[in-house]
Amino acid sequence: MRHAHTVEEVRAAEAALAGQPLMDRAVAGLAATCARLLRERRGRVYGSRVLVLAGSGDNGGDALFAGAALARRGAAVSAVLLSPERAHPGGLAALRATGGQVTVDQNVGLADFSRADLILDGIVGIGGRGGLRPAAAPYASAARRGLLVAVDLPSGVDADTGEVPGAALRADLTVTFGTYKPGLLIDPGAGHAGPVQLVPIGLRPPTAAVQAPQHADLAALLPRPDRESDKYRRGVVGVLAGSERYPGAALLAVAGALHGGAGAVRYLGRPAEEVVRRHPEVLLTSGRVQSWVVGPGSGEDTPDALEIALAAEVPVLVDADGLTELARRGPGALAGRTAPTLLTPHAGEAARLLGGEVTADQVAAARLRYARELAARYGAVVLLKGSSTVVARPDGAVRVNPTGTGWLATAGSGDVLAGLAGALLAAGLPPFDAAPAAAYLHGLAGRLAAAGNRAPGSGVIGTVSDRGEAPITAQEVAAALPAAWRDVTASQGGHQQASTGLGD
Numbered sequence: 001m002r003h004a005h006t007v008e009e010v011r012a013a014e015a016a017l018a019g020q021p022l023m024d025r026a027v028a029g030l031a032a033t034c035a036r037l038l039r040e041r042r043g044r045v046y047g048s049r050v051l052v053l054a055g056s057g058d059n060g061g062d063a064l065f066a067g068a069a070l071a072r073r074g075a076a077v078s079a080v081l082l083s084p085e086r087a088h089p090g091g092l093a094a095l096r097a098t099g100g101q102v103t104v105d106q107n108v109g110l111a112d113f114s115r116a117d118l119i120l121d122g123i124v125g126i127g128g129r130g131g132l133r134p135a136a137a138p139y140a141s142a143a144r145r146g147l148l149v150a151v152d153l154p155s156g157v158d159a160d161t162g163e164v165p166g167a168a169l170r171a172d173l174t175v176t177f178g179t180y181k182p183g184l185l186i187d188p189g190a191g192h193a194g195p196v197q198l199v200p201i202g203l204r205p206p207t208a209a210v211q212a213p214q215h216a217d218l219a220a221l222l223p224r225p226d227r228e229s230d231k232y233r234r235g236v237v238g239v240l241a242g243s244e245r246y247p248g249a250a251l252l253a254v255a256g257a258l259h260g261g262a263g264a265v266r267y268l269g270r271p272a273e274e275v276v277r278r279h280p281e282v283l284l285t286s287g288r289v290q291s292w293v294v295g296p297g298s299g300e301d302t303p304d305a306l307e308i309a310l311a312a313e314v315p316v317l318v319d320a321d322g323l324t325e326l327a328r329r330g331p332g333a334l335a336g337r338t339a340p341t342l343l344t345p346h347a348g349e350a351a352r353l354l355g356g357e358v359t360a361d362q363v364a365a366a367r368l369r370y371a372r373e374l375a376a377r378y379g380a381v382v383l384l385k386g387s388s389t390v391v392a393r394p395d396g397a398v399r400v401n402p403t404g405t406g407w408l409a410t411a412g413s414g415d416v417l418a419g420l421a422g423a424l425l426a427a428g429l430p431p432f433d434a435a436p437a438a439a440y441l442h443g444l445a446g447r448l449a450a451a452g453n454r455a456p457g458s459g460v461i462g463t464v465s466d467r468g469e470a471p472i473t474a475q476e477v478a479a480a481l482p483a484a485w486r487d488v489t490a491s492q493g494g495h496q497q498a499s500t501g502l503g504d
């Protein structure tokens with residue numbers, strides 16, 4: 001798991017280590033990464049040009065010290081001080097001692113940005129509040145001219161939430177210290193951070209409320225048959241999806257469910273003939289199920305379908321049209337349920353579930369906040385779809401999905417996810433495990449499909465570039481689920497993250 005701690009937790013963990021050279025450790029890691037990048041880009045550190053943007057706090061101090069370390073290795077380092085009178089005294093002295101140039105805000109031009117081989121964003125770190133201040137805002141666009149490394153987090157991103165209330169720097173890489181922060185994992189902040197490299201500095205913070213699963217976590221979660229298994233014991237997932245108008249949603253939800261680890265899929269929607277023609281494995285008779293998936297493309301059948309599902313004492317996943325109907329009925333519709341409910345809205349459906357108090361854009365801009373709000377209001381686990389899918393539990397615990405790709409933003413891919421998550425529920429996973437596991441496999445399948453199902457280890461997946469990728473359909477995402485599953489289970493026994501580079 002990647003644990004993402006709040007600023008308050010980081011500060012407390014830092015206080016517990018008072019007297020230890022935390023900044024030295026942070027700077028050593030930061031400088032080493034910068035040196036590596038310069039060697040990759042220029043062949044060597046010596047003679048390369050580094051521009052340091054330094055704000056008034058310790059974040060600026062880190063950047064200035066790292067600049068000094070690079071200057072000692074022969075880089076030409078210049079620093080721009082945003083608040084010259086409040087710049088970190090130690091960092092400033094260290095840089096000056098190496099002969100580094102120091103200038104102030106007004107004297108730096110766009111050409112300085114274009115000439116730099118590397119720009120260090122030390123404007124503000126976990127002490128930042130409320131987006132970049134107006135004086136710092138112009139750097140957000142100027143810094144796009146060079147390779148930008150964010151110190152601890154990109155300036156302007158809210159560390160605790162990933163919200164970006166105004167201008168913010170957009171990094172090619174973020175070097176963060178001690179622990180991850182939610183703002184580095186959740187969009188839109190995550191998009192500004194780029195790949196994140198963690199430099200351990202000895203912090204021992206508590207278990208974090210926000211965590212991002214990795215391959216090994218998934219491998220431990222996914223259900224597998226044992227010698228005693230039969231199809232009923234592995235779980236039967238019931239699918240109430242599709243309608244005469246939207247038969248495709250039924251096919252895709254069933255395709256997702258078939259790959260989800262349950263023993264059987266029972267389909268009870270209207271386009272049954274088509275479903276069984278495409279998926280002969282499916283049962284069309286009514287009978288016991290261990291979970292229900294209700295809503296994808298269910299159209300005019302939705303009210304009845306929702307009745308059936310919500311009345312059952314098994315876990316229920318509500319998606320798409322089911323969510324629109326649930327929004328009409330309000331949280332009270334789930335009040336009598338004894339088994340868990342999992343809601344899988346995209347931002348628009350989430351806005352509807354919140355009673356139209358907010359727009360879809362507002363939800364997408366504050367994903368952590370609204371996923372938690374919805375989970376608390378409905379007493380259900382909520383999987384908020386979109387870039388950096390967020391899963392929230394009513395008590396505020398959150399899992400962020402690290403595997404998604406924008407290629408998944410294609411019609412019907414949500415139906416595949418719903419079926420998949422429903423099958424994991426039927427196999428016995430609690431919703432707060434089933435939902436992140438489904439998002440993880442779905443995201444990985446999307447990446448594998450976009451990359452042409454290239455063999456694990458090809459280096460395409462998890463890298464910054466999307467070179468070699470192509471558009472995919474929802475069917476192809478479903479078809480890539482076994483490969484994603486294999487990729488995850490292959491990580492057991494020492495092959496962790498061979499293909500994704502997703503880290504610990």
Ligand SMILES: NC(=O)C1=CN([C@@H]2O[C@H](COP(=O)(O)OP(=O)(O)OC[C@H]3O[C@@H](n4cnc5c(N)ncnc54)[C@H](O)[C@@H]3O)[C@@H](O)[C@H]2O)[C@@H](O)CC1
Binds near residue numbers: 022026055125131152
């Ligand atoms: N807490 C820790 O455990 C460690 C922290 N370190 C560094 O220290 C940083 C935190 O340092 P500080 O507490 O001094 O805080 P920052 O350096 O993040 O920011 C504080 C300064 O930025 C200004 N500021 C606040 N909001 C702003 C905004 N929106 N726009 C522009 N300026 C703004 C404030 O006036 C204040 O002077 C971390 O991000 C990290 O880089 C590391 O050196 C090592 C360990």
Ligand SMILES: Nc1ncnc2c1ncn2[C@@H]1O[C@H](COP(=O)(O)OP(=O)(O)O)[C@@H](O)[C@H]1O
Binds near residue numbers: 385411
């Ligand atoms: N920008 C994005 N990055 C990553 N994943 C995305 C992005 N946009 C959409 N997705 C994913 O694609 C799927 C789309 O689902 P949904 O919105 O329900 O569409 P549909 O109803 O057409 O299937 C979800 O799993 C969602 O998380």
Ligand SMILES: [K+]
Binds near residue numbers: 059121122155
């Ligand atoms: K920063």
